[in-house]
Amino acid sequence: MTRFPLHRRALMTGALATGALALGGPGIAHARTASDRKLVVVILRGAMDGLAALIPAGEARYRELRRDLAISGGFDVGQGFRLHPRLTNLYRAWGDNELVLLPATATGYRERSHFDGQDYLEAGTAVIRDGWLNRALQLTRPNPSAVGIGQTVPLILRGNAAATSWSPGVLPDPSDDTISRLIDLYAGDPRLAETLAMAVETDAIAGGMSMAGMGGGSGPGQAYVQTARAAANLLAAPDGPGLAVMSLDGWDTHVRQGSDEGQLANRLGALDEALGILRDGLAAHWPRTAVLMVTEFGRTVRANGSGGTDHGTAGTAFLLGGAVRGGRLIGDWPGLGTLHEDRDLIPANRTEDLFRTVLAEHWGLARSDLDRHVFPDQPGAGFEGLIG
């Protein structure tokens, strides 16, 4: 097992809990608060092939195991790894020291169902009650407002803290009078009343933003670009939210996923374009922004019978943004010499540790609170010094 030299694991939670960051419990203001920060969480649904995005080209068995899926090109990020050749914006972020890469990472989930895997990723626990981001929001004072890009609030944001959803529309808005009458009508239905109130508030922040202004080409690119543009516009608006969640679908590459070129390469290209839009759209906010990009699990190391990959275990996670102290790989690397159940990359790192670190360092939350309230199933060490 390789341990990347640039990172130091937190020794234990207890040591940190006695530090300065832990002085304030919930309800007491911290030195750094969530309110002056922007956080974006990108969920890649369908299990992105982490070994295609972050290529362990230096591994002796890489070509033998991956065969037709082996990628020749890409951007060298050192220690035997390359970024996929279509990830040009991410490589630029790497060069700007704004990108942290976490290979061989997995949540606490060890089966291979997309749906349960995504639930675990978003709930942060095996028992699905609410989302871990929502539980983290409940620890912040003041609360940054939170939005899921799309029609519904994704599980990761659901819970007792208020969270809204928004996407660009095509139809003209109803009159204020109609809306206020509807709010009256919902007096007997608190759930609808609260939902409508949040929708109205977010719509006001979004101003006249409509589908027409969202642009984009066709295919996956269009959806990804529109989602990124909606997120960037909302986050950058005056009184805009501090937290946005984007869901990008379509990573379940069971058939002919390709290598340097092909289906998965095109999708990675679209993702990269969307990340560029997010960075450019956030503009002046970018230096105070962190973007967490994760997927439910990785894919098999070997190709399956149809030039694709089946559901696996460990994958790659990304932390990006102007607030990130990047340009490095973190965590442990298990190599490809031995595989988990003779098929998957060994899960050597915990995705929850990355989440925990971002919440502690970007939002200033106490690690002891995170252990108790946000990731009770998996307390313990996180990483250190990922956010400046």
Added chain:
Amino acid sequence: MSRLDTAIALTRFGVGARPGEMDRIGSAGRDWLREQIGQVETPQGRDLRTSREAILYFREEYQPRLAALQDGTTEDPERARTELGRLLRSGSAAAILARTQLALTTEAGFVERWVRFWSNHFSVSMTSPPMALLAPTLEMEAIRPHAFGRFEDLLLAAELHPAMLFYLDNASSVGPTSRAGRRRGRGLNENLARETLELHTLGVDGGYSQDDIVALARLLTGWTIGNERLRHRSNQIGRTVFDERIHEPGAQTLLGERISGAAEDKAPTALRQLARHPSTAQFVATKLARHFIADHPDAADIAHIAQAFIDSDGDLAQVANAVITAPGAFQPDPQKFKTPEEYLVSTVRALNLPRLQMRALRASLAALGQVPFRAPSPAGWPDTEAEWGGPDALMKRLDFANELARRVGASARPRERAPEILGPRLEGATALAIARSESAEQGLTLLLMSPEFLRR
């Protein structure tokens, strides 16, 4: 038996009332539901294709044009690309229009809901060019014919339908030690096996392992789509075929039972075994109760449906009867938030609007967030208020209702319309808000956005 039962039957189990329907049924709502069981209608329309026609159309019309475009031998590439998009949309457009039109006009709304439930249970989605043409055909060819038959027959028809074989990649799964596997170095694709166990039969906690997934994947090898390149006979082209050359030979152990015998019989035997597994009854009953009765259904409702499933050996007519006779089936408070498609259909029925234009229909479904045959994953569309009732979703419904009211105009007469379509479900607060609205358009918007119209 009461008029409230009828109002509930029309909305919770049906596709919404049209004006006059409530009066016609009177207080016989429960009988009205029961009499529909077994009576499946077939959507009608121009340009509807079978799965075989869809596959041939894809190979003969789409692929050559795409190849020409990629070779650079097309004269006007821009126009060719538009034409390709049109070819793909033509497949789904006719099917979406036909099935929506049936839902808008049917007098047996429970049947259409029942068909949609199973179509969603065995969800296939327009995720690639061939699927854009193929996805709409499974409901017509596998779901409707077996909707009130036996679950195991429905299961076989759905898993071995060309759309499913293609969508979940079984068409390209090859037994590693089969003749073709050894010669070409191809291998298994687990996708269909995994989703069959997880989503279609036992459910994720139903008691199977990764070994069972691999065993089922091996049993399913050989089931593919007839193709000239693979030298299938001409009458097999574009149809489901069993090709022993790619089938993994030998017996397999699935859930502790050994499955052997003729190569072609093994997958059907395995699927029938899964259909009879107790976890399947429990899983299906839970999904049915969640869809028809409540997001968090009572254990008693699930047990009632599961028992009917087990006692009748998966006779879906009896299971349907169990759904409408479950203890919580007619509880007066609505526990469900309509899906976008249910919302759109019930809206158009309530207003008795004339035939829809495809463009308007598709745009509305897209704006509301649910284009048929485009579910986001093999798990199909979600089925709870948490998934459908987000702030933006509610705002999109309001935009839609407002626009519809604007177009219908003063002819809407919402004050008279409200009791006609909601019956005893109409709340005093809603009636009052409509009566006090500043215009017929606004009154109609309030009616279509009232809690009792949004819920069922």
